C-alpha cells in the first residue's frame with residue numbers, strides 16, 4: 602500500500618459472462634462491497650451497459666476491457682471510448698498482455714487508446730508486464746520501464762490514470778513473482794511515474810495482477826507501492842473477489 606492512496610480492486614472478466622450470470626455476479630459484488638477500497642468490474646462489452654445500470658447507486662464502478670484510439674469511424678467490430686462512457690463505464694483496461702499478444706498492440710497503440718479514453722472522461726488502467734523469457738534473462742524491469750515510457754500519454758497523470766503490473770507468465774498460471782520482485786518492480790514504476798508526472802505521480806495507483814487470489818492477496822497488498830489488484834479468474838467468483846478487496850481495505 603502507499604500511504605494516502607485509496608486501493609482499487611478491478612475485476613477483469615475477460616471473455617466470460619452471459620447476461621444472467623454477469624448481472625448476478627455484479628449484484629453479488631455490490632452487495633458485499635467493502636468501504637475501504639474502490640471496486641470496479643470490467644465485463645465483456647456486451648454487458649457494460651446492463652452491468653453499469655445494475656450497479657448504479659452502488660459503490661462499484663464499471664469498466665471496459667479495451668477501446669479504439671479513434672473517436673468514431675469505419676472500424677468494424679471496435680468500440681470508441683465515448684461509447685463505453687455512454688454505456689456507463691468509468692474505467693477502461695488498455696494494453697492487456699492478451700491484446701498485446703493476440704492483436705499486436707504496441708506501446709504507441711496503447712498510448713493512443715489511453716489518450717482517447719481520457720478525452721472521453723474514462724480512467725485508463727494501462728497494463729504492463731514482462732514475458733517469462735525477459736524475467737529469466739534479468740530484463741524484466743527494463744522491459745516494463747520501456748512499456749511505461751511508451752504507453753502513457755501526457756495527460757495520464759492529471760487524469761488519475763492507473764498502471765497495472767501484470768507479469769505475462771503469472772496470468773492464469775497460479776504462479777506469482779516473489780513479494781520482493783513485486784515490490785522492486787512497483788518501486789521502479791513509482792519512480793517512473795513521479796519522473797513523468799511530477800505533480801501527480803506519487804499519488805497514482807499501481808495495481809498488481811497475475812494469479813491474485815484470496816490466499817495471497819493480503820501479502821501482496823501489504824507491499825509498498827502496491828495500491829490494489831487487477832484480478833482475472835478470481836473476479837468471476839464474487840466471494841473471492843470480495844475477499845481480495847477485503848485484504849486491500
Ligand SMILES: O=C(CO)COP(=O)(O)O
Nearest residue numbers: 613772773811812833834
Ligand atoms: O490478466 C489478469 C487480469 O487482467 C490476471 O488474470 P488471473 O487473475 O486469472 O491470473
